[in-house]
Amino acid sequence: MTDHSPAQSPHFEWQYLDLMRRIWEQGDERIDRTGVGTRAIFGTQLRFDLSDGRIPLLTTKRVFWKAAVREMLWFLTGDTNIRPLLEQGVTIWSDWPLAKYRKATGEDIGQEEFEARIVADEAFAKKWGDLGPVYGKQWVDWPTYQYGPDGKYTRGPGINQVAEVVESLRSNPGSRRHIIEGWNVAELDRMALPPCHKTYQFHVAGNRLSCILYQRSCDVALGLPFNLVGATILTRMIAAQTGYEPGELVWMGGDTHLYLNHAHLVAEQLSRTPSGEPRLHLLRQPPSIFDYRIEDFEVRDYAPQGVIRAPVAV
Structure with missing residues (x-):
């Protein structure tokens, strides 16, 4: 892993590039579910300061952040x-x-x-x-079942985990149960893709709200840049709705991999030097977290280098 001392290279993006380099040079190479093949390491962590509007939006290639915001807002509708x-x-x-x-x-x-x-x-x-009961369905309408006098189970009211976390952050900020979970074991076989970014946990320290995102499986080249934006957006919305300042995003990866057919992307991106520090601004605070629109988000000072395209493994 390349050494970047704070005096020389303080940019937040170096930890992402160092992770990419480590996977490509040291990862275990194997055939995966898609048949494409990957190089992977297990158990990784990245940390990003979200204060003062900071957002871990990569600058060594263009990330279409509006698409990530639209996806997150779609999750919050529960639509599949x-x-x-x-x-x-x-x-x-x-x-x-x-x-x-x-x-x-x-x-x-x-x-x-x-x-x-x-x-x-x-x-x-x-x-x-x-797509089946993916992500947003579990987040805002986790299924429940009630046992009846006839000995049969009937469908009960769905659980809105997002609304419950917002309320618990307001009423009991010291709780260790501020969690949004997507891994519903009973419904995995009905999902087009089981949740990769599966667990979000929130933590209050003083007036700052931080988030840990645990991702069981991570495509570092194509998926992770989107996931970091999505987690930041979710944290910022929840912070605004609960009266906290944004703290830190801690990203944790299980199987953290690069696909073998992404060699050109890896080589090109690792040849580039990050620069600039984009800022995310929320332009409006709606009545609830479910009322945000794409027009409420603005990113300033984002001047990325060019797009690097690569195929998605299905």
């Missing part, structure tokens, strides 16, 4: 269909339902055509655009 995302031009979830459609029908449809049909045809979207 990609149609609302596609209507906003966000295509990051298209690969999984597209692969399912191709396998089921045998039709070699292109991604853009598939996405256009999802947007144009509500019935088609309902059948082929749903």
Whole structure:
């Protein structure tokens, strides 16, 4: 791992680049679920200061932060269909339902055509655009079941974990139970993809709210830059709604990997030097965390280097 002393290279992004380099040079190489192959290490941590509007938005390549914000706002609706995302031009979830459609029908449809049909045809979207009970469904409508006098279980009211965390931060900030959990074991087989960024825990120290995100599986090249933005957005919204200043984002990875077909991305990104310090501004505080809109978010002083494209492993 490259040494960057504070006097020479204090930029927040060096820890991300050092993690990328460590995985590529020292990671265990193996065949993964997708068949593409990865190099991976297990058990990693990154820490980012979120005070004064700071956001860990990578500068060594362009990260489309608005797409990450739109995804996070979509999670908070509890929706599991990609149609609302596609209507906003966000295509990051298209690969999984597209692969399912191709396998089921045998039709070699292109991604853009598939996405256009999802947007144009509500019935088609309902059948082929749903991802199952992923992320937001678990966050705001975790299923419960009630035992009846006839000895059978019936569906009970869903649990809104996000609302409960907001309330617990207001009423009992010292609690160690400020957790949003996505890993519902009973419903994993119904999900297009089991949750990767699975557990968020919040912590209050003084007037600062910090977040730990535990990610069981992490695509460092394509996924992690989005995940860091999403976790920052969620932390900032919750902090605003509960009256705290943003503290620190602590990211923890389980299987932390780079795909073997991302070699060109890794080489190019590691050749670049981070610069600048973008700032995230929330322009409005709505009545609840579920009322934010994309127009409420603004990133300033973001001057990234060019996009580096690479395929998504499905």
